[in-house]
Amino acid sequence: xxxxxxxxxxxxxxxxxxxxxxxxxxxxxxxxxxxxxxxxxxxxxxxxxxxxxxxxxxxxxxxxxxxxxxxxxxxxxxxxxxxxxxxxxxxxxxxxxxxxxxxxxxxxxxxxxxxxxxxxxxxxxxxxxxxxxxxxxxxxxxxxxxxxxxxxxxxxxxxxxxxxxxxxxxxxxxxxxxxxxxxxxxxxxxxxxxxxxxxxxxxxxxxxxxxxxxxxxxxxxxxxxxxxxxxxxxxxxxxxxxxxxxxxxxxxxxxxxxxxxxxxxxxxxxxxxxxxxxxxxxxxxxxxxxxxxxxxxxxxxxxxxxxxxxxxxxxxxxxxxxxxxxxxxxxxxxxxxxxxxxxxxxxxxxxxxxxxxxxxxxxxxxxxxxxxxxxxxxxxxxxxxxxxxxxxxxxxxxxxxxxxxxxxxxxxxxxxxxxxxxxxxxxxxxxxxxxxxxxxxxxxxxxxxxxxxxxxxxxxxx
Amino acid sequence: xxxxxxxxxxxxxxxxxxxxxxxxxxxxxxxxxxxxxxxxxxxxxxxxxxxxxxxxxxxxxxxxxxxxxxxxxxxxxxxxxxxxxxxxxxxxxxxxxxxxxxxxxxxxxxxxxxxxxxxxxxxxxxxxxxxxxxxxxxxxxxxxxxxxxxxxxxxxxxxxxxxxxxxxxxxxxxxxxxxxxxxxxxxxxxxxxxxxxxxxxxxxxxxxxxxxxxxxxxxxxxxxxxxxxxxxxxxxxxxxxxxxxxxxxxxxxxxxxxxxxxxxxxxxxxxxxxxxxxxxxxxxxxxxxxxxxxxxxx
Numbered sequence: 001x002x003x004x005x006x007x008x009x010x011x012x013x014x015x016x017x018x019x020x021x022x023x024x025x026x027x028x029x030x031x032x033x034x035x036x037x038x039x040x041x042x043x044x045x046x047x048x049x050x051x052x053x054x055x056x057x058x059x060x061x062x063x064x065x066x067x068x069x070x071x072x073x074x075x076x077x078x079x080x081x082x083x084x085x086x087x088x089x090x091x092x093x094x095x096x097x098x099x100x101x102x103x104x105x106x107x108x109x110x111x112x113x114x115x116x117x118x119x120x121x122x123x124x125x126x127x128x129x130x131x132x133x134x135x136x137x138x139x140x141x142x143x144x145x146x147x148x149x150x151x152x153x154x155x156x157x158x159x160x161x162x163x164x165x166x167x168x169x170x171x172x173x174x175x176x177x178x179x180x181x182x183x184x185x186x187x188x189x190x191x192x193x194x195x196x197x198x199x200x201x202x203x204x205x206x207x208x209x210x211x212x213x214x215x216x217x218x219x220x221x222x223x224x225x226x227x228x229x230x231x232x233x234x235x236x237x238x239x240x241x242x243x244x245x246x247x248x249x250x251x252x253x254x255x256x257x258x259x260x261x262x263x264x265x266x267x268x269x270x271x272x273x274x275x276x277x278x279x280x281x282x283x284x285x286x287x288x289x290x291x292x293x294x295x296x297x298x299x300x301x302x303x304x305x306x307x308x309x310x311x312x313x314x315x316x317x318x319x320x321x322x323x324x325x326x327x328x329x330x331x332x333x334x335x336x337x338x339x340x341x342x343x344x345x346x347x348x349x350x351x352x353x354x355x356x357x358x359x360x361x362x363x364x365x366x367x368x369x370x371x372x373x374x375x376x377x378x379x380x381x382x383x384x385x386x387x388x389x390x391x392x393x394x395x396x397x398x399x400x401x402x403x404x405x406x407x408x409x410x411x412x413x414x415x416x417x418x419x420x421x422x423x424x425x426x427x428x429x430x431x432x433x434x435x436x437x438x439x440x441x442x443x444x445x446x447x448x449x450x451x452x453x454x455x456x457x458x459x460x461x462x
Numbered sequence: 463x464x465x466x467x468x469x470x471x472x473x474x475x476x477x478x479x480x481x482x483x484x485x486x487x488x489x490x491x492x493x494x495x496x497x498x499x500x501x502x503x504x505x506x507x508x509x510x511x512x513x514x515x516x517x518x519x520x521x522x523x524x525x526x527x528x529x530x531x532x533x534x535x536x537x538x539x540x541x542x543x544x545x546x547x548x549x550x551x552x553x554x555x556x557x558x559x560x561x562x563x564x565x566x567x568x569x570x571x572x573x574x575x576x577x578x579x580x581x582x583x584x585x586x587x588x589x590x591x592x593x594x595x596x597x598x599x600x601x602x603x604x605x606x607x608x609x610x611x612x613x614x615x616x617x618x619x620x621x622x623x624x625x626x627x628x629x630x631x632x633x634x635x636x637x638x639x640x641x642x643x644x645x646x647x648x649x650x651x652x653x654x655x656x657x658x659x660x661x662x663x664x665x666x667x668x669x670x671x672x673x674x675x676x677x678x679x680x681x682x683x684x685x686x687x688x689x690x691x692x693x694x695x696x697x698x699x700x701x702x703x704x705x706x707x708x709x710x711x712x713x714x715x716x717x718x719x720x721x722x723x724x725x726x727x728x729x730x731x732x733x734x735x736x737x738x739x740x741x742x743x744x745x746x747x748x749x750x751x752x753x754x755x756x757x758x759x760x
Contacts, residue, residue, distance in 0.1 A: 014485050107724045113515030138516055226620075281599040284620035286705065294600075430725040433705065440620040441709030462725075 060094050060363045062123035062355065065101045074312055078383045079126065086370050094363040096124065106429060109134060116140040121354020123364050128349050129165035130428055132174040135352070142353035145173040147365045154369055157390045162347040164249075165425070175350020176368045177389035179380075182406075182413040183232060183306045183343035183422065186314075190326040191219045191301040200330040202340060204237070204269060207333050211278040214301045222273055223300035225291035226284040227436055230270070231424050232304035232343060236332035237266030239420030240341035248420045252427060255457035258450045267449055274443045284440040296320065304332075306345065307406030311385030329409045331416050341418035342409070347389060348425035378402075427460050434459035502739065509736045513729035525733040535734065537710040538718040541626065545696055545714065548630045549689035557637035558682055561644025562670055575645070579638035590702035593632045594619070597703075620708050629712045632699055640685040647681040648674060683753025690745045694738055 067079035083096045099122055103111030109131045115121045116138040127135070135141055145167070148155040162177040187200050192210070195217035201207040211221035224230045238244040241262040243251075257263045273279055280300060282290045292309075294300035296319040303309075307329075314324050331340040351371065353364045370376060377388035382401055387410055394402065413419065424432065434455050442452035509526075512519045529535050560578065564571045581589060596603045597618040605615035618628040651674065659669050675682075697716035700706060706713030706721065713721075715738050722731035750756065 010482060011485070014488065017489050110515060110724060110726070117515060281617060282601075284617060284708070285594070285598075290598075290600075428725075430721075433721055433724070436705055437707035438709055440617075440707060441622050441711075444622055444708075446622045446709055 059092060060359045062094065062096055062360050062363045062367075063099050064096050064124040065099045065122040066126040067096075067098055067124070068101060069098070074308070074384045075386070078380050081383075082371050082376055082380065083367075085376070086367050089370065090366065094366060096363075096367065109428065113138065116354065119356075123353055123355045123360050124351060124367060125354070126178055126349055126351055127175070128425060129175065129347055130425060132166060132350055132352050133168065134428070136168060136172070136174050140354055141174050142355045142361055142364065143172045143174070144176060144353070144365070144368070145171055147361075147368075148173060151369070154372075157372070159346065159389060159391055161344070162389045165347050165421070166350045175347070175352040176372060177347030178349040178351055179345070179386040180347060180389040181306045181308070181345040181387050182410045183304065183345060184329045184331050184406075184409045185236075185302060185304045186295065186309065186327050186329055188295070188298060188301045188323075188326055189328050191217075191298060195219060195301075200328065201333050203333050203337050204240075204335055208273075211273065211276070211302075215276075215278055220280050220294055220300040221278040221302060222280070223291040223295040223303040224274075224279050224283040225286065225288050226439055227286040227432065228288050228424065229291040229304055230283070230439065231435065232422060233273075234266060234270055235343055235420065235423045236304065236341060237269055238262060238423070239343065240332055240334040240339065240418050241266070245418060245420040248423055248426060250426070252423055253460050255461040257453035257457045263453060264449055267453060271443050271449075284436075284443075286436040293318075296323065298323065298326075306385075307387060307403070307410070308385035310403050310406055311383070324405075327405065329405045331409065331412070332418075334417060339417035341420065342413045342416045343422050344413065344419045345422055345425065348422065430459040430462075431456060505732050505735050505739070508729050509733040511729040512727075513732075514726040515728075518729070521729070525730050528730065529733060529737070534710055534713065534718060535715075538706075538713045538715045538734075541710075541712060542693060542696065542714045544626065545630055545633075546690050546693040548634050549693050550686055552634045553637060554640055554682070554685045554689050556635070557640025557685060558644045558675075558678065560637060561641040562648060562674055562678075564641065565645045565648035566666075575641070578641055581636045582638040586698035587702055589632065589636075590699040593699075594703055597628055619704050622708050622711050625704060625708055625711045629700055629703055632703070639688070643681050643685060644678060647678055651677050679753055680755055683749055683755045686753065687746060687749040687755075690749065691742055694742055694745070 064079075064083055066076065067083050068076055069080045070076040080098065083098060087095055108127065112121065112125070112127060112131065112135055116135060119140065121140055132141065158177065159180055162180055163173055166175045166177060167173045185200070191214065192198070192200075195210070195213040197210050197213055201210050214221040222233075224233065235248055239248055244262055247260065247263065251260075274283065280290065280294050291300075291303055292305075292313055295303040296313055298320045310324065313319060314327060331342045334340050351368055353361070355361045355364050372388075372390055374388075374390065374392055377390055377392065378394075378398060378401075381387055385403060385406065387406075399407070438447065438452050438455045441447050442449070447455075508518070510520060510522060512521045512524070560574075564575055584592075595601075599605055599615065599617040602618075604618065608615040616624050618624050655673060655677075656669055659673055664672070693714075695716050696714045697720065700712055700714050700717050701720070704712045706717040715734055719731045719734040719738070722728075722734065
């Protein structure tokens with residue numbers, strides 16, 4: 001016969017197991033591993049936390065995602081340091097709590113959309129301009145246009161083109177530009193010299209000739225990856241034609257690629273580089289490292305990439321010793337002699353906000369002004385190699401600090417005949433998926449140029 | 463007598479313990495309902511909608527009609543079936559065969575068992591990354607080995623003619639689980655049966671084929687079922703290696719569903735998900751009937 005204590009013990013065990021199993025799950029995307037006592041103790045080590053300012057007015061606390069401390073991601077680490085500097089500067093007034101970013105690169109738009117639907121967007125986050133345009137439809141983004149209008153000096157400090165991708169037809173602005181870069185083409189001067197080439201070609205025909213010479217000298221002419229780097233070359237081939245900029249800016253979202261002769265010409269040229277054996281063998285993986293490694297190890301002579309590559313890769317331990325002394329940075333060749341081009345990544349990403357509280361919005365605007373101030377932007381450039389979205393007049397001392405190779409291209413960009421954006425940032429993930437999926441088959445002649453371009457068109461039009 | 467009431471008969475619960483059993487099952491049942499049943503219900507309902515992060519609209523059977531003419535879906539379906547066939551026709555027989563041999567404790571059987579089981583403890587993502595490097599046409603191990611004998615290997619993962627085989631090759635030789643399950647089942651076969659056969663003059667091979675293999679019906683059926691269910695949800699290796707390319711030659715149903723999700727077509731993605739679930743149920747029922755799993759042999 002069962003005794004009452006045994007029954008009670010059994011019930012307690014069942015109840016305990018139920019409670020333990022259900023409370024083991026977290027309730028939101030961020031994992032709070034600290035108890036309230038630990039959190040308070042941790043808060044006292046951060047500048048400007050409420051625990052440090054007894055007796056003063058309430059500190060406005062806001063959240064930030066995509067600005068986590070990171071030993072491997074220089075951009076995230078740079079933003080983390082900007083946040084910490086802001087917390088120090090505005091101690092007692094504002095405080096930014098860094099939240100863990102719970103998404104992944106492939107589905108970060110869906111991640112932001114889920115947060116938007118749950119009214120849980122962070123006060124500050126960083127997202128691609130094309131994603132912000134989509135997120136704006138949720139009507140959960142903070143329109144920054146009034147804040148910029150109220151601060152004309154701040155608004156005018158930016159390059160004129162940096163808000164194009166971040167604003168809509170009604171003049172609302174969904175993000176403050178994160179950076180503005182001029183993207184050129186790196187080339188290894190020593191490998192070129194060994195192949196008997198003294199300068200970087202100015203035309204696409206000249207580049208083909210140079211590629212043959214490099215190939216004959218035993219060098220892989222082009223380093224590509226089937227995604228980022230390959231699409232940079234594609235953008236260069238399109239952008240240096242009449243109408244190319246317009247296509248890359250807005251036409252790309254309307255499809256009809258196969259009917260555009262400029263796109264067909266560019267695509268077939270890019271394919272021919274592969275079929276001629278001028279590209280690394282593993283150029284289809286979609287992994288940037290498969291392009292970076294041959295260039296960094298001086299097996300390949302040319303790679304298209306942004307100015308941050310100097311800091312992140314060329315001057316890193318992954319590169320051949322003293323590679324930096326043997327590289328140069330050039331604008332893209334053109335189809336006509338003398339008509340070169342550059343990709344301008346004008347605010348491909350923006351600092352956005354989901355704040356709805358006026359006090360939090362004030363804090364957000366203050367952070368954005370702080371983050372885009374000349375001193376902070378210069379410091380960020382020195383750490384990441386990515387350039388500033390504001391029009392910065394450098395002193396001679398400051399000029400000495402900035403990496404000269406990429407700075408030279410930035411300052412010479414105005415003399416390029418063509419300026420155009422990167423195809424990748426005017427489109428969303430389906431375009432990238434379609435490119436990675438179909439590009440290898442196209443190069444292998446499993447599908448035609450028209451079929452390849454049609455697949456890309458379908459990806460952008462849905 | 464009090465003790466007779468405590469002895470269960472024909473599997474029926476002991477009288478008076480029904481409430482306790484129900485309460486004991488409550489936590490697991492609740493979790494099952496919350497994390498399995500409710501999501502399944504949401505999956506089914508939303509498969510009849512056009513749904514992205516912002517809008518949801520009931521579209522009746524439009525998604526299912528769309529599947530009928532969706533070439534990528536049929537590519538994915540065909541590839542998934544091929545992977546399943548590779549699992550059933552290569553992975554399972556190989557695992558069972560090796561399990562039978564190792565169960566006889568041949569020399570070095572512990573080493574073989576450890577080596578063959580090691581891939582099971584590596585995560586699918588890490589496994590895929592290892593093979594991504596093995597298959598790399600520029601510096602990968604496979605092409606390097608082929609180069610030693612004068613063969614120039616292709617870009618295994620991104621050549622439309624070799625990609626499917628290359629992806630299948632990453633898992634068909636991963637036999638550790640089936641091997642261990644088989645070894646366990648072989649160890650449970652009464653030794654008297656095998657000795658009796660040996661006395662009757664049956665050779666080792668004959669004993670394996672005519673006695674051991676038939677008695678492994680349950681575990682073989684279980685292995686086939688596990689293999690089929692694993693390939694039905696095959697995602698991580700394909701996504702990391704090829705993302706379903708080139709030109710959808712390696713895409714699976716799960717990868718396609720994920721692709722639809724990142725494209726903002728959540729309703730349609732869930733339609734594919736429903737088909738995966740339904741296929742899983744059908745496979746379970748079919749394999750149970752085919753292998754008579756659960757029926758007694760002796």
